[in-house]
Amino acid sequence: MSHGASAAAGLYAPGMPAAATSRVSTALLTDQYEFTMLEAALADGSADRPCVFEVFARRLPHGRRYGVVAGTARLLDALADFRFDDGTLARLEPFLARRTVEYLASWRFDGHIDGYREGELYFPGSPVLSVRGSFASAVVLETLALSILNHDCAIASAAARMASAAGDRPLIEMGSRRTHEEAAVAAARAAYLAGFTSTSNLEAGRRYGIPTGGTAAHAFTLLHDTEADAFRAQIAALGTGTTLLVDTYDITQGIRTAIEVAGTALGAIRIDSGDLGPLARAAREELDGLGASATRIVLSGDLDEYAIAALRAEPVDMYGVGTSLVTGSGAPTAGMVYKLVEVDGRPVAKRSENKASHGGAKSALRRYRASGTATEEVVYLQAQGPDRREETDVELAVPLVRDGAVLPGLPNLEQSRQHLRRALVSLPWEGLGLSQGDPAIPTVMPPVR
Amino acid sequence: MSHGASAAAGLYAPGMPAAATSRVSTALLTDQYEFTMLEAALADGSADRPCVFEVFARRLPHGRRYGVVAGTARLLDALADFRFDDGTLARLEPFLARRTVEYLASWRFDGHIDGYREGELYFPGSPVLSVRGSFASAVVLETLALSILNHDCAIASAAARMASAAGDRPLIEMGSRRTHEEAAVAAARAAYLAGFTSTSNLEAGRRYGIPTGGTAAHAFTLLHDTEADAFRAQIAALGTGTTLLVDTYDITQGIRTAIEVAGTALGAIRIDSGDLGPLARAAREELDGLGASATRIVLSGDLDEYAIAALRAEPVDMYGVGTSLVTGSGAPTAGMVYKLVEVDGRPVAKRSENKASHGGAKSALRRYRASGTATEEVVYLQAQGPDRREETDVELAVPLVRDGAVLPGLPNLEQSRQHLRRALVSLPWEGLGLSQGDPAIPTVMPPVR
Numbered sequence: 001m002s003h004g005a006s007a008a009a010g011l012y013a014p015g016m017p018a019a020a021t022s023r024v025s026t027a028l029l030t031d032q033y034e035f036t037m038l039e040a041a042l043a044d045g046s047a048d049r050p051c052v053f054e055v056f057a058r059r060l061p062h063g064r065r066y067g068v069v070a071g072t073a074r075l076l077d078a079l080a081d082f083r084f085d086d087g088t089l090a091r092l093e094p095f096l097a098r099r100t101v102e103y104l105a106s107w108r109f110d111g112h113i114d115g116y117r118e119g120e121l122y123f124p125g126s127p128v129l130s131v132r133g134s135f136a137s138a139v140v141l142e143t144l145a146l147s148i149l150n151h152d153c154a155i156a157s158a159a160a161r162m163a164s165a166a167g168d169r170p171l172i173e174m175g176s177r178r179t180h181e182e183a184a185v186a187a188a189r190a191a192y193l194a195g196f197t198s199t200s201n202l203e204a205g206r207r208y209g210i211p212t213g214g215t216a217a218h219a220f221t222l223l224h225d226t227e228a229d230a231f232r233a234q235i236a237a238l239g240t241g242t243t244l245l246v247d248t249y250d251i252t253q254g255i256r257t258a259i260e261v262a263g264t265a266l267g268a269i270r271i272d273s274g275d276l277g278p279l280a281r282a283a284r285e286e287l288d289g290l291g292a293s294a295t296r297i298v299l300s301g302d303l304d305e306y307a308i309a310a311l312r313a314e315p316v317d318m319y320g321v322g323t324s325l326v327t328g329s330g331a332p333t334a335g336m337v338y339k340l341v342e343v344d345g346r347p348v349a350k351r352s353e354n355k356a357s358h359g360g361a362k363s364a365l366r367r368y369r370a371s372g373t374a375t376e377e378v379v380y381l382q383a384q385g386p387d388r389r390e391e392t393d394v395e396l397a398v399p400l401v402r403d404g405a406v407l408p409g410l411p412n413l414e415q416s417r418q419h420l421r422r423a424l425v426s427l428p429w430e431g432l433g434l435s436q437g438d439p440a441i442p443t444v445m446p447p448v449r
Numbered sequence: 450m451s452h453g454a455s456a457a458a459g460l461y462a463p464g465m466p467a468a469a470t471s472r473v474s475t476a477l478l479t480d481q482y483e484f485t486m487l488e489a490a491l492a493d494g495s496a497d498r499p500c501v502f503e504v505f506a507r508r509l510p511h512g513r514r515y516g517v518v519a520g521t522a523r524l525l526d527a528l529a530d531f532r533f534d535d536g537t538l539a540r541l542e543p544f545l546a547r548r549t550v551e552y553l554a555s556w557r558f559d560g561h562i563d564g565y566r567e568g569e570l571y572f573p574g575s576p577v578l579s580v581r582g583s584f585a586s587a588v589v590l591e592t593l594a595l596s597i598l599n600h601d602c603a604i605a606s607a608a609a610r611m612a613s614a615a616g617d618r619p620l621i622e623m624g625s626r627r628t629h630e631e632a633a634v635a636a637a638r639a640a641y642l643a644g645f646t647s648t649s650n651l652e653a654g655r656r657y658g659i660p661t662g663g664t665a666a667h668a669f670t671l672l673h674d675t676e677a678d679a680f681r682a683q684i685a686a687l688g689t690g691t692t693l694l695v696d697t698y699d700i701t702q703g704i705r706t707a708i709e710v711a712g713t714a715l716g717a718i719r720i721d722s723g724d725l726g727p728l729a730r731a732a733r734e735e736l737d738g739l740g741a742s743a744t745r746i747v748l749s750g751d752l753d754e755y756a757i758a759a760l761r762a763e764p765v766d767m768y769g770v771g772t773s774l775v776t777g778s779g780a781p782t783a784g785m786v787y788k789l790v791e792v793d794g795r796p797v798a799k800r801s802e803n804k805a806s807h808g809g810a811k812s813a814l815r816r817y818r819a820s821g822t823a824t825e826e827v828v829y830l831q832a833q834g835p836d837r838r839e840e841t842d843v844e845l846a847v848p849l850v851r852d853g854a855v856l857p858g859l860p861n862l863e864q865s866r867q868h869l870r871r872a873l874v875s876l877p878w879e880g881l882g883l884s885q886g887d888p889a890i891p892t893v894m895p896p897v898r
Contacts, residue, residue, distance in 0.1 A: 029630045031623065031649040040686035046672050053668070078630070091655045097686070131829070135672055140550070142666075143650075146626035147633055174480065174656035177595035178782040181478045182525070184596055200480040201592075206540045214481030217591075219502070219789035222797040223495050223584050237489035237546070248799045310716030323782060332781045333627040333772060340668035348671040350697045 025088045026078045032144045032342040035092060037139055047136040052342035052353040054363040055115075055129035055145060057122065060157075061331035063436025066427065067122045068160045068420060070190040072115055072129070073413070078144055078407045079109060079199035103136075104411075106114065108431045111137045113401035114253030116364075119193060120396060120424045121154075123377045125360045125443040130397065135343075142338040151183060155190035158305070160420065161329070162321055163195030164432050165309040170197035170318045172213060175326035176298065184400065187326045193417050208413060218272075221248040228408045241267035243298055246283075248272065250295050253281055268296040276301065284315035304329050305434055333350035347381070358445055366441075368392040374426045375445040384446070474537045475527045475593060483589045486543060488549040496585040501810040503599060503793035504564075504578035509606075515876065516571045516868060517609045519639040520601030521578070522862070524856045527593055528558060534856035553586075560586045562850035565813075568642060568865035569845060570872045571602075572826045574892045576811045577785065579846065584792075591787040600632060603777035604639035607754070609869065610769060610778070612644030612886050613881050616757040619646035619767045621662060623749065624775035636775045642866050645770075657862060667721075670697040679708040690716035692747055694739065695732075697721065704732055708739045717745040717766065724761045725750065727742025733764035753778050754883055796830070800808055807894055815890075817841040823875045826892040833895070 041047035059066055084092075084104040093101055111133020122128050129145060131138045163171060173191040176184035176199075188204030198211040205212035216234055224230035231244050240262045246254030246269045258269055269287070271279050276299045287295050299311065300320030308319055324330075339357050340348060345360030360381040367376045370392060378393075380386040386393070399407055411419065424432065431440025490496035509516055518709030533541075533553045542550055560582020571577050578594060580587045612620060622640040625633035625648075637653030647660040654661035665683055673679035680693050689711045695718045707718055718736070720728050725748045736744050748760065749769030757768055773779075788806050789797060796808030809830040816825045819841060827842075829835040835842070849858055860868065873881065880889025 026630070028652040028655055029633065030651050031625055032651055032654075032661050033665055035651075036663055036683075036687055037665050040669065040682045041672065043686045044678075044682040046682065047670060051672070087606045091651060095661075114497045135668075139668060141703065142668075143625050143633075144630060147628060147630035150627050151629040151632070171690075174482055176592050177476070177787070178599050178784070179594060179596060180600040180629060180635055181475070181596035182631035183600070183629035184478065184592075186629055200482065202481055202484075202540060203477040204480050205481075212481050214483075214485055216482055216486050218799045219588060219591075220486045220489065222789045222799060223490060223498060223500070223792055229493075233489045233493040233495065234485075237492045238485055250800070323784070327781045334774070335627070336601070338626070340671045343672055350667045350671060351699070386826075421586055442710075 005170055016373045024081070025083050026081045026144060027088050027140075028091060029078075029147065030140060032095065033329055034142055035096060035100070037098055038136055041139075042100060042103060043287065043355045045271045047134060049135050049343050050345065051133065051135045051138050051340055053131045053138050053142070053338055054127045054341050054362060054448050055149060055336050055338050056125055057336045059335070060439055061335065062326075063429045063438075064161075064331070064449045065437060065440040066157070066160075067153055067334060068118045068156040068194055069116045069122050069128055069153060070118055070151075070156035070193050071148040071186070072118045072400065073410070074152065074186060074189070075145055075148045076400060076410075079141070080146065080406065082109065082141070083107075083142065107136070107140075108404055109133065109137055109141065109401075110404040111401070112399070112403070114397040115401050116396050117398050117411055117416065117419065118413075118420075119411075119420035119423065121420075121427070123439045123441060123443045125445050126377055127364055127379060127397070130157045130361065132361070141329065146336055146338050148186075150333045152165055152186055152190045153334035153336065154324065154332055155187045156194040157334065158329035158331065159191040159194035159235075159325055161305040161426065161434060162325065165305045165312070165434065167312070168317060171195065172197060172298075172300075172318060172320040173199040173201070173325055174320045175322035175324075179187055179326035186327065189413070191325055192307055193413060196325075196418070210413075214402055215243045215270075216245055216293045218245060218248045221245065227254060228257050228261055229345055235262050240265045240402065243268040243270050245272060247271050251279060252282065252286060256290070259287070259292050259295070264290065264295070266292055266294040266295045268298050270298040270300060270320070272301045274301075276303075276307070277311055280311070280314045280316050293362055309434055350365070359379070360372060360446065362377050362446065365389075365393045366396055368394070368426065372426055373428055374441050376441050379443060379445050381446045397439050412420075474532050474534055474535070475530045476526075476533055476589075477540060478536050478596065479589060479592045481544065481596040483591055484545055484549070487585055488545055488586075490584050491549060491552060497583050498792050499794065500582065500584045500587050500789055502580045502587050502591070502787055503576045503790050503811060504594060504785050504787050505576055506573055506783055506785045508573045508784070509888055510777075510784065512887075513601045513606065513610075513780070514520035514866075514880045514882065514886060514889040515606070515609075516783060517605040517643055518565045518569045518571050518577055518598075518602060519567055519605035519642050520597040520635070521567045521849065522859070523601060523635060524594055524597045525849060526598065528590070528850070529855065531558065531590070531593065532556075556585070556589075557853055558586055558590065558850075560850070561848070561852070563846040565845050566847050566860055566865065566868065568860075568864075568867075568869035569751045569873065570876070572890060572892045573889045574807070574828050574894050575811055575826055576828060576846070577602075579810065581810070591654050595785055595787050597635075599782045601635055602783035602785065603781055604636045604775065605643040606783065607778035607780065608640040608645055608774055609873065610754040610883060611757055611774065613873065614761070614883065615768055616753045616761070618765060620644065621646060621747075621749075621767060622648040622650070622774055623663075623767040623769045624751055624771035624773075625650045627772045628775035633775065636736040638775055638862070642862060643869060644866070645774075659862075662877075664692045664719075665694055666699045667694060670694065676703060677706050677710055680707055684711050689714045692717040692719050694719045694721060695721050700728060701735060701797065702823070704735050705739070708736070708741050708744070713739065713744070715741055715744045716842065719745050719747040719749060720771070722723050723750075725752075725756070726760055729760070729763045729765050758883055809895065811844055811895065813845045814838075815845055816840045817843070817875065821875055822877055823890050825890050828892060830895045
């Protein structure tokens, strides 16, 4: 495995071995136009021009207050597998000239990448990723970079709101069944990054070292002649610390049966349907009445950040979240774009009616009050620097790739998770609310030219 | 490659070789609870009980009138790779007993699968997939089956509405950058199945034989000193039949430059921003005025089925659709569930408050008027048969897997695409509308017991 690949794999979890499977090339996870542009640029010599492409979101979805950067480590890993082997080249031959195909045979990304670290907050206009290299080097990464960042940032941004709403109560990610089978693995990772406690997805456990969990579905109860038989079988196999699903038939009776079978040391019950608030209260009373005051209550069933917040005052010990997590709770994509902003050291920008963009290679810093509260996101032209620098300003981009090689020592998933936790604390308090509104802090952009 | 795998690969496109890459095991694309249930069921002997699980959607999203089945061929392909090699087993050892791990080492799906064919319409309650086998055989397929069907059906269902709105005008799928990198490939397939003409995604071209297309982005114009330079380079490399993107600076000037450089034989122009209707009209006038009356107009930029319908009267030759396609146009998951309905030949069903389900193994037929218009979806218990059978009734499920082996001769992607086209014609006319409402035909369900 190349240096780049090992370094990227190391990002996922400290001490984990690199992925056991050697991934096939990622070079065809690409829109065709990137290669036709490359062909035309090779022909007229412009392919060698030094360029800077930037990834940013023009806006946050649905009046959200902040976004969460996620996917960078996955992107760096995929970049290490972005190569043109014979099978890949064969698929380009039908629409590319021979000399383009020959050029790609020895293509390797040899540029630099900087970006916001995973777990960092972002706002409209934040230059989340910056790719510097020849046009030929950088243009072909558009789709791969955007696919990964748009998906993972969307999930992490929704997950962080759920984690805020849940407070100290643990959150289990269990949405794999509601999204594409590979997106599910990435979603579990993004959710964990954003504060979820565990996932039901085993491949996410294998690939990223995320804690996994799960006990039983309604099918297990239905498989047995009686609910008591099912509970007995589960306790025998998984121990009394397990979670019994009590809403297959009648919840009150289900709880009674659960404690009869497991005793008062039962780990938890799960309720997956109905009006969850009143049901949690009734279940708590019943459990306490049966002497099972340490038995916890897990709720699941169409929960989103609003439902979680509404359950704050109820006796709930843990939430399982599925559909709303993997679909970004109404915003399944982060809407990020990959734009050419600099050619030959000069700023470039399109001037389309509703999509004008800011030319010039940019960096960003976050400005804070002395108290530690963030006040604004200052995006500035690298050629000019920010309007001023204050002691509490923090530069946001970190170097990720140099001369095509992923840098060693980048933060791992646990570190990124901690970073986000700290970053959220720095937001003005209204920025953590669930209601729609402006971004938690304003972005100061350089002038459009 | 096993018999099952080759047969499934053959579904994708006639005459295509099986995928060049051997996929790693899909067995960990699974929720942990499926294996803990298996362990408990092995211990008390219930794992051998003959079971039937069914996949269905309780409702269609957002007042949609119909759903489109997609993903079945992908599921059968993934099923062929659902096996427990040493690496997979190693990841199960931390939470499974040794004897469960040993059992899984020789696990192989040996049951039967029936289902609606790809490109078939479905409605609330339609038994889209039916898995028959021992509990041990069928329970572990839940996540894989639902992930694939929930994603692909969601995309195909949205795509079919866009194709209806576009009428005879071609639709290009270009949403890869807005969704997970592997979901993008599946989305391109689902879109093609549902009537899209081509995709920008090269891996979808490689894997499924879907026509691919793409020419240039704004970056290519910005890379050059002038728009004319960029157009000249593109024409030189791709020929005058190419599509020039004319909205980087000023659209009117862009069109003028395009025809100056390419001549009146220019294939097409693309407009990606602004108020697309008026812009298309102005562009058509200008092109005609320049003598380029055969040059086509491609529109893209935040199109969805409603925007496409609103452009019906405008001089548009082709649509490019991205974000709204890959996010299911507001419904990114089909909401299908995988439910145990029969054990030992007896119907089972949970009686939860808001999620009651219909016990018993079911089949379905679609009832038609003599004119060929569908009138209802009749879901019936296999043990009972439908209330009656009429000459025009059509059984909806087809056998897909027998004794664990994918059946040969299943419809390929082109055939499924044609099937959907015919199925849509059979809907009552109001069922093809975009407005919210009831399902196009009612589903008659067997009584809940």
